[in-house]
Amino acid sequence: MSITAKNLPKEEYFYGHKACAGCGGSLAVRNALKVLGKNAVAVLPAGCMSAVGFNFPQLCFSNNAIISTFAGTASMLTGVEAGLRAKGLTDFTAVGFAGDGGTADIGIQALSGAIDRGDNILYICYDNEAYMNTGIQKSGLTPFGAKTTTTPAGQNIRGNIRPKKNMFEIAAAHDITYAATATVGYMTDFLNKVEKASKIQGTKYIHVIAPCPTGWGVPVSDTVEIAREIVDCGLWYLAEYENGKFTLNRDPEHFTDVSAYLKKQGRFKHLTDADIKLITESRDEKWRRIRNSWVCDG
Amino acid sequence: MAKKFLSGDEAFAEGVRLARPEVISAYPITPQTIVVERLSEMVENGSLRSEFIHVESEHSALSCAIGASAVGARAFTATSSQGLLYMAECLSYASGGRFPIVMMNANRSTALPWNIYGDQRDSISQLDCGWIQAYAENAQESLDLALMSYYIAEHEAVSTPFMVNLDGFILTHTYETVDVPSQEQADAYLPPYETENKLDLQHPRNLAFSAGPEHNYIFKYKAHAAMLRAKSVVAEAEQRFAKVFGRCYTGLLESYRIEDADYILITLGSIAGLCREAADSLRQKGHKVGVVRLRYLRPFPSEELAEAVKQARAVGVLEKDISFGNEGTVFTNVNSALLQAGISIPSYNFIGGLGGRNISREDVTDIFERIESGTERVQFIGVEVDDK
Numbered sequence: 001m002s003i004t005a006k007n008l009p010k011e012e013y014f015y016g017h018k019a020c021a022g023c024g025g026s027l028a029v030r031n032a033l034k035v036l037g038k039n040a041v042a043v044l045p046a047g048c049m050s051a052v053g054f055n056f057p058q059l060c061f062s063n064n065a066i067i068s069t070f071a072g073t074a075s076m077l078t079g080v081e082a083g084l085r086a087k088g089l090t091d092f093t094a095v096g097f098a099g100d101g102g103t104a105d106i107g108i109q110a111l112s113g114a115i116d117r118g119d120n121i122l123y124i125c126y127d128n129e130a131y132m133n134t135g136i137q138k139s140g141l142t143p144f145g146a147k148t149t150t151t152p153a154g155q156n157i158r159g160n161i162r163p164k165k166n167m168f169e170i171a172a173a174h175d176i177t178y179a180a181t182a183t184v185g186y187m188t189d190f191l192n193k194v195e196k197a198s199k200i201q202g203t204k205y206i207h208v209i210a211p212c213p214t215g216w217g218v219p220v221s222d223t224v225e226i227a228r229e230i231v232d233c234g235l236w237y238l239a240e241y242e243n244g245k246f247t248l249n250r251d252p253e254h255f256t257d258v259s260a261y262l263k264k265q266g267r268f269k270h271l272t273d274a275d276i277k278l279i280t281e282s283r284d285e286k287w288r289r290i291r292n293s294w295v296c297d298g
Numbered sequence: 299m300a301k302k303f304l305s306g307d308e309a310f311a312e313g314v315r316l317a318r319p320e321v322i323s324a325y326p327i328t329p330q331t332i333v334v335e336r337l338s339e340m341v342e343n344g345s346l347r348s349e350f351i352h353v354e355s356e357h358s359a360l361s362c363a364i365g366a367s368a369v370g371a372r373a374f375t376a377t378s379s380q381g382l383l384y385m386a387e388c389l390s391y392a393s394g395g396r397f398p399i400v401m402m403n404a405n406r407s408t409a410l411p412w413n414i415y416g417d418q419r420d421s422i423s424q425l426d427c428g429w430i431q432a433y434a435e436n437a438q439e440s441l442d443l444a445l446m447s448y449y450i451a452e453h454e455a456v457s458t459p460f461m462v463n464l465d466g467f468i469l470t471h472t473y474e475t476v477d478v479p480s481q482e483q484a485d486a487y488l489p490p491y492e493t494e495n496k497l498d499l500q501h502p503r504n505l506a507f508s509a510g511p512e513h514n515y516i517f518k519y520k521a522h523a524a525m526l527r528a529k530s531v532v533a534e535a536e537q538r539f540a541k542v543f544g545r546c547y548t549g550l551l552e553s554y555r556i557e558d559a560d561y562i563l564i565t566l567g568s569i570a571g572l573c574r575e576a577a578d579s580l581r582q583k584g585h586k587v588g589v590v591r592l593r594y595l596r597p598f599p600s601e602e603l604a605e606a607v608k609q610a611r612a613v614g615v616l617e618k619d620i621s622f623g624n625e626g627t628v629f630t631n632v633n634s635a636l637l638q639a640g641i642s643i644p645s646y647n648f649i650g651g652l653g654g655r656n657i658s659r660e661d662v663t664d665i666f667e668r669i670e671s672g673t674e675r676v677q678f679i680g681v682e683v684d685d686k
Contacts, residue, residue: 038502039499041369041497041499043365050508051508053504054504054506054507054508055507055508055509055510056507056508056509056510056513057513059504059507060504061502061504062502063502064497064498064499064502064503064504065497065502065504065505066365066368066497066504066505066506067505067506067507067508068361068364068365068506069357069361069387069388069391071357071361071387072357072358072361072364072388074358075323075353075357075358075359075361075362075365076361076362076364076365076368077365078323078351078353078358078362078365079321079323079351079361079362079363079364079365079366079367079368079369079373080365080366080368080369080497081365082321082349082351082362082365082366082371083320083321083349083365083366083367083368083369083370083371083373084369084371084499085349086320086321086348086349086366086371087320087369087370087371089499091499092499109354109355109358110354110355110357110358110361112354113353113354113355113358116354117351117352
């Protein structure tokens with residue numbers, strides 16, 4: 001039975017924390033834990049979710065949870081999983097929740113090692129597209145054109161000049177057991193992928209877009225809407241990798257306006273028509289490649 | 299008990315096997331590599347049941363061990379030099395979380411210049427990271443420390459990670475005859491690891507959390523207090539060891555011919571044997587000299603050391619370490635211990651063996667003579683360069 005808003009468990013495992021209003025990351029963690037249940041053993045590196053959830057003596061996870069080093073989400077997950085297994089336990093899910101910097105930059109080596117070993121862990125990257133905990137600095141997953149506090153938009157350089165790293169396909173290139181993309185804007189899609197991943201033996205990677213209103217420059221009430229729009233306008237896509245095969249879960253006939261998506265965010269306010277044209281062209285190129293080589297089931 | 303001809307690395311691996319770690323995270327680095335090679339063979343041939351994880355770096359080696367320890371599993375890893383420095387972030391993490399991991403470190407010089415040979419600058423640079431630090435002299439002590447380290451680290455009064463140091467090559471690669479205890483003996487010595495400081499499916503916990511200034515300070519105090527308690531637990535571990543295995547150790551330090559010694563050389567690690575031989579020769583010529591080998595640098599044996607040298611006229615410290623711009627760090631620690639005990643005697647620091655440079659019997663004899671006659675306070679032995 002697939003997960004819907006109606007049958008999503010009522011239990012809360014992540015509450016009483018200090019996340020900002022409208023935080024997409026906390027939404028992803030809270031709901032993923034509802035799916036995984038009380039035997040989820042969560043590893044979270046230094047970053048937003050650990051900063052807001054683990055302030056002794058106010059500890060906000062009612063399941064087992066531990067902070068790892070910034071670079072060590074995947075390696076600690078490996079140890080947790082191996083340790084519990086060595087203790088003869090089987091009914092648990094070792095799950096990591098790391099941000100974009102913790103995943104694509106400082107943590108990519110440990111993640112690559114874990115996938116290479118085929119460790120039985122679920123790694124969820126909540127991607128808010130910059131180092132938000134330290135105050136909006138560019139990460140390897142910051143998109144082209146975005147203004148951050150280390151990629152200022154001025155006369156000479158207009159924000160971040162590099163595209164996002166493609167973590168989903170990097171994970172897939174390891175021939176990982178299961179990888180998927182998602183967004184908190186399409187929550188049931190995300191949660192069903194979490195559910196599916198939790199039942200698969202091997203390494204699982206889910207990359208979920210989780211907007212940060214503070215960093216993106218959108219109203220706190222718009223998190224879910226903007227997280228939908230990123231997919232609707234084609235700058236993100238919902239897909240899976242399994243058994244050596246890419247599957248596109250949603251193949252829109254028409255994209256919504258990229259310009260409209262960008263213009264409503266403070267971080268993209270400075271972009272010129274030429275910049276937006278460049279972004280649109282690169283979107284179209286990406287989709288050409290997806291539609292040519294991936295299975296489309298949406 | 300069986301006699302085997304083993305190198306220091308191999309002896310340590312035998313000790314680890316007997317301790318039955320549930321998770322081993324392994325990453326190669328010279329001169330530690332033989333340890334993880336032997337352990338992988340033991341897992342392969344079934345003499346050791348353990349989750350053997352091929353991590354992709356030393357940072358992950360210790361991060362993985364922390365994860366395993368955090369669910370209550372007995373964890374082991376090993377490293378050396380650059381690897382120790384690469385995992386340095388995780389050292390404080392393990393001690394702050396009070397995870398009683400045991401790690402062997404093959405003492406090796408740190409780059410630059412690159413060098414694979416032995417000195418102690420790697421581990422001594424990490425004295426403040428909250429780990430117990432022991433220094434083995436020979437292969438037998440290496441094996442025995444593998445067992446004792448788990449007993450001490452996991453003791454509920456301690457719950458602190460433990461780094462066992464073996465001099466690179468000189469100890470890690472030198473073969474000696476070693477008594478290898480039976481598994482039954484080892485099991486009689488070392489109880490299974492039990493703790494409440496773990497992620498527990500029956501009683502969920504949040505671990506490795508943040509703590510603001512008020513609480514943070516107290517957590518640090520408690521870690522310090524636990525390390526001090528380790529002193530008496532070392533004694534307990536050794537008494538128990540003597541009872542089960544019939545081999546005796548002497549606590550945080552080991553003294554040699556110090557009862558009537560006027561001049562005492564303080565050192566650590568595998569060089570101690572040469573120092574004792576040199577002392578014997580000098581004794582035959584009428585020099586009243588002795589040797590103290592520091593077996594532990596953390597907790598530091600301040601009182602024990604003061605007691606050992608209180609009758610001496612002067613002491614020297616021979617160490618394979620230098621804190622650039624100051625002096626050898628062991629020397630700093632020794633002087634602090636003497637000062638605290640109100641002992642006011644000349645003390646001299648002899649820096650040697652850096653990058654694996656040989657320390658000869660003549661060097662050690664010369665050191666004793668310099669302690670006796672008085673010399674520069676801090677000197678690199680055998681260096682004639684005038685850099686003034």
